[in-house]
Amino acid sequence: MTTFRERVSDATSNPDGKFSLAEILEIFAAGRLPLRFTAYDGSSAGPDDAALGLDLRTPRGTTYLATAPGDLGLARAYVSGDLELRGVHPGDPHDLLAALAQKLVFKRPPARVLANIVRSIGIEHLKPIAPPPQEALPRWRRVAEGLRHSKTRDAEAIQHHYDVSNTFYEWVLGPSMTYTCACYPHPDASLEEAQENKYRLVFEKLRLKPGDRLLDVGCGWGGMVRHAARHGVKTTGVTLSKEQAAWAQRAIADEGLEDLAEVRHSDYRDVRESEFDAVSSIGLTEHIGVANYPAYFGFLRSKLRAGGLLLNHCITRHDNRHSATAGGFIDRYVFPDGELTGSGRIITEMQNSRLEVIHEENLRHHYALTLRDWCRNLVEHWDEAVAEVGLPTAKVWGLYMAASRVGFEQDSIQLHQVLAVKLDERGGDGGLPLRPWWTA
Known part of the structure; x- marks a missing residue:
């Protein structure tokens, strides 16, 4: 041989x-x-x-x-x-x-x-041939949808990923309908426990209390909106996904939270209100574009009262040197126009926007566990998922979630929560405690 x-x-x-x-x-x-x-x-x-x-x-x-x-x-x-x-x-x-x-x-x-x-x-x-129909156009051909990260093009990109099917997402994400990294209180916690714990952690980091006002940008199916409303906080959420907004509005009505919770089908840049006690951005920064960080964090700062808190929760690179552009598969099949950078760049841009960063932590191991549980759900509901969205699309989701899990496990990508405060004109932070006040 x-x-x-x-x-x-x-x-x-x-x-x-x-x-x-x-x-x-x-x-x-x-x-x-x-x-x-x-x-x-x-x-x-x-x-x-x-x-x-x-x-x-x-x-x-x-x-x-x-x-x-x-x-x-x-x-x-x-x-x-x-x-x-x-x-x-x-x-x-x-x-x-x-x-x-x-x-x-x-x-x-x-x-x-x-x-x-x-x-x-x-x-x-x-000789190149036509790709599968599930594939988005390459970046250079998306100009018909507007300049990158214009309102029109951002809406197209979000709809490509999030308007697949609410029923499909219910099978994958489970009852919480939460499509962001969970925070596992212990290794054996269920996905639902971990997602509820994540919302609890964000709520406590933002020092929210009954009567406060929260703006949740990129709110998805309204998980954070409803969590805050259940605790007496007046909450406004915005999402570019029509399907997400419709689902969230029904969920708010079903829980009788209409007096405290609202989800709008809207670009976050169209929010007119200000003087919020806190702003949460959970899984939106990945869609903003690194060049737009100054405007993004400046806008979120403008929505806060003096002493108000901002929590930014997003996927990051493992360093600050790599290109922000996503790989071909992610850009064409999963998150068109998505960009990732290191946590250092995010902290820098928040500081440059006159926000004082007071805490940050990396939850990459938690995201690996989250993706594991989403894939388990997809396997359990595979036949229904294929019937709902078709075999090629179901395969895309299995492939991308499993590949992302490998990325978090091997530290090629991370998940950072960064907490910041808007100081008053004299540098006051509204009387924040000297040390972290939340339960890890």
Whole structure:
């Protein structure tokens, strides 16, 4: 039996020799595949007894992989059904993605080998083809929807992700309908306990009490709005998602909270009221755009009374050096126009907006647990989810949530809560305690 190096040597020394699809993958992986790979040309690679695997079923899948290397090509082939994952459920492919992230390192082969790979694949597979219909337009083609982070384009981006189906989200998110990182009071806590604990933590950090006024921007299905209203706080929430706003308004009515809670289908920039006692931004900053942080935090500051508190809760990079632009898969299939930066940049922009940052913490491990539980819910309701939104869309959600879990586990992304206060003209903070006043 010939070795990997011998097969590569034979094919590169013979100008007319060709690599099989499995050999091509082996070359890019330097012969170290952590799973089993099979292809429609009959070739295979990787351990025979591997529990996890990838099966390339069609020539179209090869075209997707060859014309969009990286996560975008893999996503296109998988969503379209041309690439199948073996050993995992499509609602939670975490174990396969974790194995790839931990053990698979792609290396660019020498020019002569690369030329032979191109001949082996065939020029017909190097011509881009239409992506799956679930994919959003590339950034440069979204100009018809307005400039990036204009009100019109932001509305389109939010609707792409959040207006999929309230029923679908109910199956994935559970009764809380909360689509942001939970805070687990202990490792064995349920998702619902953890989400309620997150709202409790935010409420306490903001020092809210009956009679106060809270503005919750990017309020989603109104979880924070209703939590605060149940505790006597007059709360206004805003969301760009029509479906979210309708669901939240029904939930407010069902709980009899109309006198204290309101959710508007609106851009946060259209909020006219001011002098709020507190502002919460839970999972919105990712959609704002880093260049817009000064205007964003300046606007939120303008909504606060002197001594009022702002809590910003968002996903971040693990450092402040990486590009803010999301990868191809996330940008095209999940969060169009989404951007992430490090917590240092967020704190800097809040300080530059004349907000005094008084506390911050990283909850990345909690988000890994949250995503684990969302994937469990998707697996449990897989048949209903597929019937509701279709197999390709259900696969997108399983793929993105499981991949995000891997990112939090391996510290490529984090989740930070940053608490700040609007000082008065003399630097007064409204008499805040000297040390944190909330229960961790």
